[in-house]
Amino acid sequence: MSSLRILSVALAASLASACSLIPDYQRPAAPVPASFPNAAPAAAATPADAIAWRDYFADEKLREVIALALANNRDLRIAALNVEQARAQYRIQRADLFPSIGAVGGETAQRLPGDLSGSGEADVFRQYSATVGFSAYELDFFGRIRSLNAQALELYLGTEEARRSAQISLVAEVASIWLTLAYDRERLALARSTYETRLKSHDLIRRSAEAGAVSALDVHQSQQLLQSARADVARFSGFVAQDENALALVVGAAVPADLLPATLTDSVSAVAELPAGVPSEVLTRRPDVLQAERSLRAANASPIRQRLRHLELHSADPHPDLRGRPPEGESRRGRSAARHQRSAV
Template sequence: MVALAASALGACSMMPAYERPVAPVPASLPQTQQSAGPVSAQAGDSAAWADYFADERLRGVIALALDNNRDLRIAALNIERARAQYGIQRADLLPSIAVSGGQSAQRVPGDLNMSGESAISRQYSANLGFASYELDFFGRVRSLEEQALQVYLGTEEARRSAQVSLVAEVANAWLRLAADRERLALARSTLETRQQSVTLVRRSLELGAVSALDLNQAETLLQTARADAARYAALVAQDENALALLVGAAVPAGLQPPALDDSVAAVPVLPADLSSEVLVRRPDVAQAERALMAANASIGAARAAFFPRITLTASAGTASSTLDGLFDAGSGAWSFVPQIRIPIFEAGRLQASLDVAEIQRDINVAQYEKAIQSAFREVADALAERATLAEQLAARQALVQATQRSFELSEARYKGGVDSYLNLLDAQRSLYGAQLELIGTRLSDAVNRVALYKALGGGWR
């Protein structure tokens, strides 16, 4: 009955009505031209990454990371802790009922007793009741419960944010490994080709067909390729270590990329009039809003502190001077102790607490607006880069083709005795540099797709 009355009276709440702040960004995302296929991923869906990334090996690595990554485990445990804390706060809405039993014994000396003889008195009791249960007339307890709920939901958003970030980090590490392995393969192939060239030039020098300068120049290019091969071998090993750390376990060889695959991810086609409201579904933005809602609830608790607090303590049971008479007829006992606390003079403490709660709410509003602005910029930057990557790729591919033809012509002219060996070496150097730059541009293209996935919070549909 007490709990029912408290529920009815607790409808009076001092918590201000929550209103989502207006996003301080343009109403629509930037318009860009994209040439990728659509993605059916749902925003916030834990399986959205599986629909976004096309490479089966990459999906397998991401799945391993989601199972083994320690940071994600910590985020999940934080959720469990917040859920337990919310359960503690929610329990204050109902009285805590407990059974208690006890005995008290007292010896009174003779000079304090009317009979002049010492006496020992005992009392036994068994009770059922509750202590210090607050009747939530002004919604203080409910405001604190709402605050704990929003903190709990915010930790869930933090876990989602950690998952999106982990997926993006794993994808980027996997892509860097693929690109560095392709660079290593190119450096080793170039090293082998230049080793053959040095052998041929040395034989030509022995026959007197070329000068020692030609041999020195060929050896210069050979040592450059040798250094590059060693450097990329170290980078590949470091990439493997970084990927294993993110995954939280050794990555099977079958899931590691031999080279960079152009179809590693599918990019969603964003409509030209896509509203910026999709950004509020990003986990980090949703977490900032949950923090704002928790701060809003704390204002209700601070306001309710200005009003009287009524607490109840009640119990019912039996009491007797002897243990065997504890449950005899007429041994029933009960107590009912209502208390009211009315704040009169707090030296400004209550007003200061309310000011702190309101200022904290304003801080959370600013943090929420900053989260929206940061999300908008990340999406805009990814889309701006996306708009030029296709042209960059086409230009790099055309450059490789042009330098390849130039190398073939220089080689033919050198063998025909028309051109010097120096021009052939320059053509080799230009072709090698163009091939490395093409790999770098392809990596930038794939990394941009991952950045777009992360900026959109794992999807937008």
């Protein structure tokens, strides 16, 4: 009997694998040569995706600002919640591979009035019951459940790649705004220095005009240069304010003043150089490319895709549902608990 059962299980497994309609995914070949001339340094170069952002940005202030953005950015939180949602959906879909097991407990109470009782006292009769067992199980001979499970898995992995892509984009955006702020601060400092110089020069020319050494035209030209320098100070002050507001918006919180950049020279020198000869294979490891490939895999594993493939083979129904159910009257296998009777007045 045991050998017959093992043989039945093996036969069912072989039939399930033979009847599966899940198409095999094959990554398309890239329409470019595998290597290019003078590409020898590529083998010795460190892959760009292996360089962490903490290693690329050496400035400690910029590192702290990026870490602050990763902890507070709203869009990144939404991406992380989407990953949790996709993971939960995958777990729900994966549960269909196993039988559905349920448990039910109940209590029934009946009260018998004293005037109807033989003892003349009111009685309460209580009955407890509990059942446990499986209600239904679909035999996945044609791979419908497995294809849905594979589709949910690919969608979950694609959502994770989307989160990684959002994180990389956030790091790049924070660094870009931070460096732009350093550049505008340096221009503002130069504009203020120019304004101070123009102010001193204008005061000197004005005194010279009062002494008759220069003409009124020189005073007028000096005043124009002074007003132009003052306008530059106001313009660059607006740029700095816009950069600070944009940085606070991307970070998702107020950035402390001691974490803002001082000069552009120090900020640029704090960025590491990428190695030359990075192989083009790194493009296939980009999160956005991997997300697109996961979406393609999910579409390939979709039952609709299998149904279209089956229709090409002129078949009637690619996914007949074969569900196993307990016999009538035994939808829940188990034993009822012993009846318990208790009297109460």
